[in-house]
Amino acid sequence: MIWNFTKMHGAGNDFVVLDGVRQPIEMTPERARALADRHFGVGADQLLLVENPSHPEADFRYRVFNADGSEVEHCGNGARCFVRFVHEQGLSRRNPLRAEICTGLITLNESETGEVTVDMGQTRFQPADVHFMTRGLVNAPLHHDTLWTLPLPDGDSVDISLVAISNPHAVQVVDNVDTAPVATVGPIIESHPRFTQRINAGFMQVVDRHTIKLRVYERGAGETLACGTGACAAAVAGIRRGLLDSPVAVHTRGGLLTIAWDGDSLQMTGPATTVFTGQIDIDKLTQNYLQKDAATP
């Protein structure tokens, strides 16, 4: 079966975007992994699938799949690309647009400058909201924040803020993002046994009360050049810890995201870029990809 696709990125976090409204798209973990593979497929951090909604007030349903094939709750950079895709493809001219995600509706607005602002929906802070097992843990002594001391396998530990932007985030403050142990501690946190659905691991450097630098080791994708929900989680965690004031400029390796949070409404603003369009025989691609595994000794 031939699928039309569009390659896009939001601040360097890259996506394969599929129109499931005008073409029959049945996504599976194997197909997602094959499309996302940077050698055997198109290559992407995530796949975005646009479908007709089931929610009566939504314009479209918006589904997100990580490069490892897992379907997840939300993708901030992807949401900006989603609204650009819908407008560019002529699926709708409505602006702002309402998208249905697993936890409800989000509103997306594309400005004349091409930047997109997304109302990111609900933000929660309890361990259950990020599927975190707390039995036997000692909460860190920081007030008005769900800051937990997470023991690491090497006997060390790290203080993390837990934030759910529909998807789960564990955010820590570091002195310098460029020397932070993202490649080593990131995967340990991502797949830590106390996070029963894994988690996105954020490393935030506070520059001033309105500016941070951020790197994120993403669940199901590894370190990305930017993470939209991660930028939201870091800004919100910093504001709740009394380190930051809204709005927060979040400098990622792929570009600048701006986060505004008043304790209720959470708004993210940033770029969305279309790189190229293409067609792919999804069955042939997936078969070749799976044979790759068989060929690997």
Ligand SMILES: N[C@H](CCC[C@H](N)C(=O)O)C(=O)O
């Ligand atoms: N890896 C994330 C999904 C993509 C989020 C990120 N790309 C963003 O822009 O928010 C998760 O498993 O929850």
